[in-house]
Amino acid sequence: MLKYIVKRVLQAIPLMIAITAICFILIDLAPYDAVDSLVTDKMTKEQIEQRREEYGLNDPVYVQYFRWVKNVCKGDLGYSLINKTNIAKDMSVKIPNTINLVLPSYVTAFMLAILLGLLAGYKKDGWIDKIINGAASVGLAVPTFWVALLVIYKFGCDLKWFPIVGMHTIGDESFGDFIMHFIMPYSVLIIGFLPDLVRYVRSSTITQLSEDYVLVQKAFGSNKMEILFKHVSRNVLLPLITKLGMSLPMLVTGAVITETIFSWPGIGSYFVNAINKMDYPIVMDILLLSGTLVILGNLLSDILCALVDPRIRVEGE
Template sequence: MFKYIIKRIAQAIPLLIAITAICFTLINLAPYDAVDAITTPKMTREEIRSKREEYGLNDPVPVQYIRWVQNICKGELGYSLVKHTKIEDDLKEKIPNTIKLVLPSYMTAFILAIIIGLFAAYHKNQKIDRVINTAASAGLAVPTFWLALLAIYLFGCKLDLLPIMGMHKIGDNSFGDFMLHFIMPYCVLVIGFLSDLIRYVRSSAITQLGEDYVLVQKAFGASKKEILFKHVMWNVLLPMVTKLGMSLPMLVTGAVITETVFSWPGIGVYFVKAISSLDYPIVMSILVLSGSLVILGNLLSDVLCALIDPRIRIEK
């Protein structure tokens, strides 16, 4: 297992290099220069040229890329062009706020999806299954931002039950105030995550119900409920563990739209503001972070599957 993990990490290094190269290339192909975010019409050409020299933008592109990658390897993500703050300090502040929102939402949706998906598979082609499948399809079709705006209108404006933006009221950092701000974005994210997960569990469970081991259990007199929850469920959990590992990037970038709508002070608002203000160092840092989490999530899902299923360890 240890050799396998080392091998996978070694395979991830070229992928990380490719991610940094793609991010850097795409940013450099953008129609606006990074200096455009900090220049004003009153600046002279000499002042603009001085700014470009200060940020190293007059150097050849390969030199800029190598310098940027070297800084990343040192843990130095650079400074914001607009606010002149250290990007790593901003991320240390924003990422925990995003995790506080996304992690409980996704884990709630994950657990509910297993229960509801198995229940739908148990009642395949019956009325309750059609209702669940229709609701899940509708949930996939409804945009998250529309659902968030609807929640704000109903519970924030019309009924005036919940605050509509932020994570705390100014001057109130209590847990109760946090929960009031947390409820609406949490529910929106749970609904957004739940639809896809339910269909995934239902499809996997129906596939497993057609396997030979199910026929063997039926031949031994096992009930359908016993087969579903004692045998099928554990085989369904294996692909769900893979999906759980691949969802790791969601902890950072999984709620960009929802955070923006609710003005939740996490990575989402930070990322959108960086894009709108052409703050390219922040954009590149978040893209590289997200891509790295995809690779790490893939590695974690493989390791978890190998720990859960002995057959995978034998194959490896």
């Protein structure tokens, strides 16, 4: 297993280089850059060029790329071109805020999906299945931002039950105030995560119920609930664990739209603001983080599957 992990990590290095190089080139090909957002009507062409030279934007793209990679390898994520703030310090504040929002939402959706998906798969084509599967289909079709706007309008503007934006009221850092700000984006994310997970569990449940071991358990006199929750659910969890590991990037980038709409001070809104201002050091650092989490998520999925299924361990050995 250790040999396999080392092999996968070594394979990830050229992949990360390719991802960052492509992203860096695409950003360089954009018609605007960070200096354009700083230009004023009073600035002369010489002053604009001086700014470009100061930021190193006149250097060839490969020079800029290798300079950025060199700094990242030293642990220096650089500074925002617009705000002049340290990106590493900004991200150390933003990432925990995002995790505090996304992790509870995804775990809640995950647990609900197991229950609803097993029930829908077990009652295939019944009225319970039609309700759950229909709701999941509608949830997949409805954009998250639209749900967020409806929630804000109804519970924030109309009923005024919850505050609309931010993570805290200015001057109030209490846990109760945090919860009041937390409930609406938390609910929107659950609605966003749940449909895909429910359909995934439902599909796996239907597949498992057609396997021979289910007939064997029925022949031995096992009741339906025992077969469903003791035997079928165990086999359904294996592909679901793979999906759980691959969802690791969501902890950082899974709530970009929701964070932006609710002005939640997380990595998502930080990323969107950087894109709008063409603050490419921030954009590149977040893309690097996201790519790293994708690779780690795939690796984590393989490890979890090997731990759960002994057959995979044997094949690996």
